[in-house]
Each structure stands twice: as C-alpha cells, then as structure tokens.
Amino acid sequence: xxxxxxxxxxxxxxxxxxxxxxxxxxxxxxxxxxxxxxxxxxxxxxxxxxxxxxxxxxxxxxxxxxxxxxxxxxxxxxxxxxxxxxxxxxxxxxxxxxxxxxxxxxxxxxxxxxxxxxxxxxxxxxxxxxxxxxxxxxxxxxxxxxxxxxxxxxxxxxxxxxxxxxx
Numbered sequence: 001x002x003x004x005x006x007x008x009x010x011x012x013x014x015x016x017x018x019x020x021x022x023x024x025x026x027x028x029x030x031x032x033x034x035x036x037x038x039x040x041x042x043x044x045x046x047x048x049x050x051x052x053x054x055x056x057x058x059x060x061x062x063x064x065x066x067x068x069x070x071x072x073x074x075x076x077x078x079x080x081x082x083x084x085x086x087x088x089x090x091x092x093x094x095x096x097x098x099x100x101x102x103x104x105x106x107x108x109x110x111x112x113x114x115x116x117x118x119x120x121x122x123x124x125x126x127x128x129x130x131x132x133x134x135x136x137x138x139x140x141x142x143x144x145x146x147x148x149x150x151x152x153x154x155x156x157x158x159x160x161x162x163x164x165x166x167x
Contacts, residue, residue, distance in 0.1 A: 083115060092155075101146055114138045120132050130151065
C-alpha cells in the first residue's frame with residue numbers, strides 16, 4: 001500500500017526514534033512525509049478560542065455523548081492542521097495553496113494521530129515547485145480518520161530528513 005520511500009518523523013516514542021543527524025533528500029512522487037502527536041484538552045480549548053468554534057461537542061462530555069460520541073471531539077480542522085505543519089517543517093517558506101478534506105471517523109482527546117502527506121505530482125514553475133499531495137491522518141497507526149489532497153508551492157524539492165537510529 002505504501003511506496004518504497006517512506007519518510008516519517010515523529011515526536012512520540014511509539015514510533016521509531018530519530019537522531020539529530022540529517023541527510024539532504026530530494027522529494028519525489030511517492031515519498032511520504034509525516035508527523036505524529038496526541039491532541040490534548042488544552043489544544044482543543046485554545047483552538048476553540050482562536051477559531052471561535054464554541055460547539056459543545058468539543059468541550060462538553062455530556063453533549064458529545066448525547067449525540068453518540070464517546071466524549072469530546074478534537075476539531076477536525078485542528079487535526080488537519082498537521083498537513084501544513086508537515087510541509088512547512090520540511091520546506092520552510094512553502095505556501096499552502098489548497099486542501100480538500102474528508103472526515104471519516106472522530107478523533108478524541110488523547111488519540112495518537114499520525115498525519116501523512118504523500119507527494120503525487122511535482123512540477124517546476126518559475127524557480128519554485130508546485131507540489132500536489134495525498135493527505136491522510138491515521139488513529140493509532142491504522143484507522144483512517146481524515147483523507148484528502150493538498151497543493152503547495154515549495155521553494156525547493158530538497159529537504160533535510162532525520163535519520164532513523166533504530167532501523
């Protein structure tokens with residue numbers, strides 16, 4: 001299912017650990033870049049404030065359970081914010097142009113989420129690169145919770161990739 005080159009970095013100990021040594025890489029179609037995290041109650045509260053999304057499904061366990069959820073939901077757009085973060089962390093100065101999203105399953109506070117962007121099409125355009133990505137978020141490494149597509153303008157196709165020390 002995954003291409004041969006998978007370039008996933010993580011800040012959580014449940015995935016492979018990475019050293020601080022880096023090696024320059026050139027992005028190619030099929031490459032996957034990723035990051036993982038757990039969203040906290042504080043993340044949800046702060047996102048609610050900055051987005052003015054006061055839907056009680058995100059903060060009130062009773063309201064969430066009353067409509068059939070296990071508990072308060074992490075905002076889908078907060079989860080999807082992993083995609084531009086992944087791209088900009090590998091390509092500083094990238095311009096995020098578009099994103100489509102399909103929300104498949106709920107994400108709850110504390111779920112382990114891995115965001116991935118897979119390069120599908122790269123085209124040079126005036127000393128920059130128009131890059132299209134397939135995007136997805138997985139809960140606990142297996143359940144697809146968000147999928148979509150993104151387009152970004154990259155300043156270069158070269159990036160520094162952390163090297164795995166436990167491969």
